Amino acid sequence: MSAHAIETATPAPQKVRVPLNGINTPGLFATIDVVKGQPQLGAFQFRATGNWMGGTHTQTTMSEFSGAGGEHSHKMAFTADADHPAVLCGQDNGPTPVECVLHALAACLTAGIANIAAARGVTLHSVQSSLEGDIDLRGILGLSNEVRNGFSGIHVGFAIKGDAPEAKLKEIVQQACARSAVLDIVSNGVAVSVETNT
Amino acid sequence: MSAHAIETATPAPQKVRVPLNGINTPGLFATIDVVKGQPQLGAFQFRATGNWMGGTHTQTTMSEFSGAGGEHSHKMAFTADADHPAVLCGQDNGPTPVECVLHALAACLTAGIANIAAARGVTLHSVQSSLEGDIDLRGILGLSNEVRNGFSGIHVGFAIKGDAPEAKLKEIVQQACARSAVLDIVSNGVAVSVETNT
Numbered sequence: 001m002s003a004h005a006i007e008t009a010t011p012a013p014q015k016v017r018v019p020l021n022g023i024n025t026p027g028l029f030a031t032i033d034v035v036k037g038q039p040q041l042g043a044f045q046f047r048a049t050g051n052w053m054g055g056t057h058t059q060t061t062m063s064e065f066s067g068a069g070g071e072h073s074h075k076m077a078f079t080a081d082a083d084h085p086a087v088l089c090g091q092d093n094g095p096t097p098v099e100c101v102l103h104a105l106a107a108c109l110t111a112g113i114a115n116i117a118a119a120r121g122v123t124l125h126s127v128q129s130s131l132e133g134d135i136d137l138r139g140i141l142g143l144s145n146e147v148r149n150g151f152s153g154i155h156v157g158f159a160i161k162g163d164a165p166e167a168k169l170k171e172i173v174q175q176a177c178a179r180s181a182v183l184d185i186v187s188n189g190v191a192v193s194v195e196t197n198t
Numbered sequence: 199m200s201a202h203a204i205e206t207a208t209p210a211p212q213k214v215r216v217p218l219n220g221i222n223t224p225g226l227f228a229t230i231d232v233v234k235g236q237p238q239l240g241a242f243q244f245r246a247t248g249n250w251m252g253g254t255h256t257q258t259t260m261s262e263f264s265g266a267g268g269e270h271s272h273k274m275a276f277t278a279d280a281d282h283p284a285v286l287c288g289q290d291n292g293p294t295p296v297e298c299v300l301h302a303l304a305a306c307l308t309a310g311i312a313n314i315a316a317a318r319g320v321t322l323h324s325v326q327s328s329l330e331g332d333i334d335l336r337g338i339l340g341l342s343n344e345v346r347n348g349f350s351g352i353h354v355g356f357a358i359k360g361d362a363p364e365a366k367l368k369e370i371v372q373q374a375c376a377r378s379a380v381l382d383i384v385s386n387g388v389a390v391s392v393e394t395n396t
Contacts, residue, residue: 022255023253052326057220057339095272095278096263111295115254124396133245134241134242135241137233149382179337184349186299189384196356196358198368
């Protein structure tokens with residue numbers, strides 16, 4: 001390499017990241033860099049408080065959480081209801097708890113798709129998902145010890161439109177699956193401790 | 199045993215089940231009996247459709263489901279939002295997907311507590327739950343392959359008041375845990391298949 005070449009060499013062009021798909025892409029990468037430098041900032045705790053409303057109806061509030069070295073509040077205290085449907089002797093005041101799991105899974109994967117598409121410079125037009133969870137209620141009704149209580153399986157179908165070839169859109173979904181918190185929880189299980197006070 | 203005793207013997211008293219805690223207890227037991235006689239009626243499928251709203255915001259609709267040998271609709275199409283909070287570069291238009299998992303778990307266990315208490319003739323006054331899920335975001339941010347994407351653990355605390363001794367209330371919570379669909383899903387994991395169409 002000549003001296004001249006060294007003098008005129010320019011640094012490899014920095015990838016310019018711009019907001020895309022409603023994602024603050026530069027902010028997202030800055031966040032990743034901060035946690036890379038200070039891994040303890042990645043420790044978060046999310047919380048929910050449930051209140052029995054009578055029958056099989058519960059209302060949950062999600063408001064405060066900790067992470068990035070501090071306490072945070074959502075911009076409002078979010079509430080969500082869940083209940084059993086009439087066919088299961090409930091009052092149907094909300095979706096069933098198992099449908100709420102499907103909602104959590106849809107939302108987590110979709111947020112990942114939007115983030116990853118933005119990071120890869122792909123503009124999305126629409127992302128729709130259709131989730132199905134099969135469950136044999138002989139488990140929760142106490143009629144069988146062979147039948148599990150929860151879903152026997154979940155199927156997620158995505159219909160995704162964006163400015164990229166099919167293969168690239170599929171790779172984005174694949175990467176969203178590889179880095180989804182809820183897919184990990186639902187697929188691999190989590191230790192749950194339960195304590196009761198009267 | 200004398201003939202007189204035989205003549206006057208009455209059948210063992212039938213347990214009278216009455217509605218309690220807002221639970222239609224006789225209806226619940228009738229449902230269990232029906233599924234016991236026709237196990238195929240226990241096969242349910244719950245569904246959700248997710249729609250990307252931009253950024254990391256998803257809105258899910260939960261409306262139709264099948265089970266008990268037919269198709270059902272909730273009394274209305276329930277919708278739920280989820281988003282990432284500002285500290286994670288989201289617009290905070292709803293709880294996070296992982297908080298939705300905590301909501302599902304709280305609601306499922308609480309519905310079970312109410313049903314089981316009613317079945318055991320225990321009047322409940324209040325059931326409150328407080329859930330915490332710890333998560334190290336280095337997983338979903340792609341900064342570590344050793345850190346899992348989902349919660350490392352979930353803690354559920356119940357504060358329960360009812361017309362029964364502490365031990366009986368604790369047994370009810372224990373039985374709700376033993377027959378909870380969402381606790382099973384979250385603890386033990388479920389096979390999830392994902393398909394993408396463009």
